[in-house]
Amino acid sequence: MSYDVIIIGSGPAGLTAAIYNIRAGFKVLVIAGYAWGGQLMLTTEVENYPGFPDGILGPDLMQKMRQQAENLGVEFIDKDAVEIDVNKRPFKVYTGLNTQIEGRTVIIATGAATKWLDVPGEKELIGKGISSCAPCDAFFFKGKNVIVVGGGDSAMEETLVLARVVNSVAIIHRRHEFRASQIMQDRVFANAKIKVLWNTMVTEVLGKDKVTGVRLRNYSSSEARSQNDSSRPFASNNNTKESEMPIDGVFVAIGHKPNSEKFIGRIDLDDKGYVIRHEQYEGKLLKYWSSTNVDGVFVAGDVHDYRYKQAVTAAGFGCIAGLDAEKWLDEQKG
Amino acid sequence: MSGIIFTDANFEAEVLKSDLPVLVDFYADWCGPCKMIAPIVEELAKEYKGKLKVGELDVDTSTETAQKYGVMSIPTLIIFKGGQVVSTLVGFRPKEALAAEINKILQ
Numbered sequence: 001m002s003y004d005v006i007i008i009g010s011g012p013a014g015l016t017a018a019i020y021n022i023r024a025g026f027k028v029l030v031i032a033g034y035a036w037g038g039q040l041m042l043t044t045e046v047e048n049y050p051g052f053p054d055g056i057l058g059p060d061l062m063q064k065m066r067q068q069a070e071n072l073g074v075e076f077i078d079k080d081a082v083e084i085d086v087n088k089r090p091f092k093v094y095t096g097l098n099t100q101i102e103g104r105t106v107i108i109a110t111g112a113a114t115k116w117l118d119v120p121g122e123k124e125l126i127g128k129g130i131s132s133c134a135p136c137d138a139f140f141f142k143g144k145n146v147i148v149v150g151g152g153d154s155a156m157e158e159t160l161v162l163a164r165v166v167n168s169v170a171i172i173h174r175r176h177e178f179r180a181s182q183i184m185q186d187r188v189f190a191n192a193k194i195k196v197l198w199n200t201m202v203t204e205v206l207g208k209d210k211v212t213g214v215r216l217r218n219y220s221s222s223e224a225r226s227q228n229d230s231s232r233p234f235a236s237n238n239n240t241k242e243s244e245m246p247i248d249g250v251f252v253a254i255g256h257k258p259n260s261e262k263f264i265g266r267i268d269l270d271d272k273g274y275v276i277r278h279e280q281y282e283g284k285l286l287k288y289w290s291s292t293n294v295d296g297v298f299v300a301g302d303v304h305d306y307r308y309k310q311a312v313t314a315a316g317f318g319c320i321a322g323l324d325a326e327k328w329l330d331e332q333k334g
Numbered sequence: 335m336s337g338i339i340f341t342d343a344n345f346e347a348e349v350l351k352s353d354l355p356v357l358v359d360f361y362a363d364w365c366g367p368c369k370m371i372a373p374i375v376e377e378l379a380k381e382y383k384g385k386l387k388v389g390e391l392d393v394d395t396s397t398e399t400a401q402k403y404g405v406m407s408i409p410t411l412i413i414f415k416g417g418q419v420v421s422t423l424v425g426f427r428p429k430e431a432l433a434a435e436i437n438k439i440l441q
Contacts, residue, residue: 034370034428041366059366080428127407127424136365139393140406210406249406 003029005325006093006103008081009259011038012311013301014109015065016318017325018074024326028074029103031081031095037062038111039256039302040311043154044135044161049311058135061311077101081110086266086294104332105296105325108263108275109318112256112302112309117149121205129211130250134158141166141249147214149202150253151175156184158253163193170245171196172216203242205250213246258303268293275304288328290321298324337379338389342396350417352387355439359390360400360410367426368409374429375411378436385440413439 005021007014010032022028040046043058052061070076083094090102114132116122122130131137134148138161146166148159151173162169171188176198178185188194197218204215220239258273268276277299280288290298300321301314340348340358349356359375361368372390379388393400393408403412403419411432413421420439423432 035367035426036370037366041370043366044364057364059369062366063369127410128404129406131407133365133367133407136362136367137407139362139364140400210404 001029002090002102003027003075004103004329005029005105005107005322006031006091006101007107007109008084008093009033009038009109009111009301009303010036010066010076011040011062011109011111011301011314012065013111013314013318013321014038014107015062015069016315017107017109017300017322018069018318019065019072020319020322021325022069022072022074024322026326026329029101030069030074030076031093031101032066032076032078033080033110034078036076036078037066039113042114042133042135043157046311082262084262084266086297089296091297105298105328107290107298107300107318107321107325108260108267108292108303109300109314109321110259110303111314112258114252115255115257117202117205117252117254119202119204121207125205125207125211125250128209129207129248130205130252132252134161134251137249137251138162138165143167144248145169145246146249146251147172147202147245147247148251148253149173150255151178151180152253152255153180153184155253156180156188158251159188159194160184160191162251163191166193166249169194170247172200172202172214173198174201175199202250206244211248211250213244214250216243216245217241218243256302256309258306260303266294267297267299272306274306275299277304288324290317290324296328298328337376338387340389340391340396340399342398345391345396345399348387348389349414352414354385354387355413355415355420356387356389357436358412358414359388360393360403360405360408360412361390362392362394362408365408371409371411371426374432377429378432381433382436382440386436415439 004026005028007030018030040058040062045055047055079095081093085092091106093101142165145168147170149172200218202214203217206213218241260273298321300317411423
């Protein structure tokens, strides 16, 4: 199988690129991944994507984007890309041992995945009281007491979804303020079911067959540290308090990590695993914005965007990568 | 959807007393990953026809059964054999992983 453009990933970035490239007359394949649709599949109401005055459910938005791409003739494979060979052209992407697909260009739009807490007890209890998807699992915690770990917009969303059904929800946040948008913070602070434990980390999840509690460490704000930072030993300090909190559920929303493992050694990544853009100029004029270190391989969305991470910015980056790939293909012809 | 619909009411007859092993997809309409796994479950239903009974259970309406089997996260797939739970798979899984698990049980 051979395509003009192979897009790896099927979130807003990948699907927008696909829509642009198919409309430019190219043969386009989206390697959607087993978990197609990306992070929006784990959300509920999306209120900040323009064009939907009453909001739209994340999974519905993704279904519509995919439908739009399919209607225009984009092909899809619902498997993961396991291997990519960009040493020579045409590029090759593998979805299994003997399934090689050739592409004249590749757009990497693999997005990002939930970052877990990485504390004792967590791995064993995922699905038994630990979750990263409040919209999916809030229902099972009706009338119960839960915590949400995190401080960004997604933590606020998880909290508000939970607050509709649970008895109480506590947000555990390692800093003394949220980085979430003001409107989300306002909603959280206005809800009597929600309380916040500032400057606090979860150090262990307790429970055998299901979550029964968590061990917390509270510290003064001056020594605030990263949830995942184990490189610095924790300074012994009188202000540090350890405690146990009985709880029925733990919802993790501490951020995401780029899905870029399979590109290690093939595409330039930064120290956190984000794909690095190498802009190309023609004289003083920007020629390609979304190019990587490999000529003909472009990038879009959360796999390179460590800053904005919105559905609408991902779609925008997807558009840029699509247009860059189009220009690149046109030049090859010329 | 994948065909058979299990509920609190028919669970004993359709699942626990089934001659064939049964795969139950615990899902809900509001759950994105459930939508991702639904077409895979549907394909499995076709491919294992005659060897495995496959169906879905809406946790929203069949709360009792979901609770009884400790479902706290969806999608959860549980495989029953002779009325007993033989495998529980929590969260989205690729088709190959599900097929491997089913094959292990059908052997």
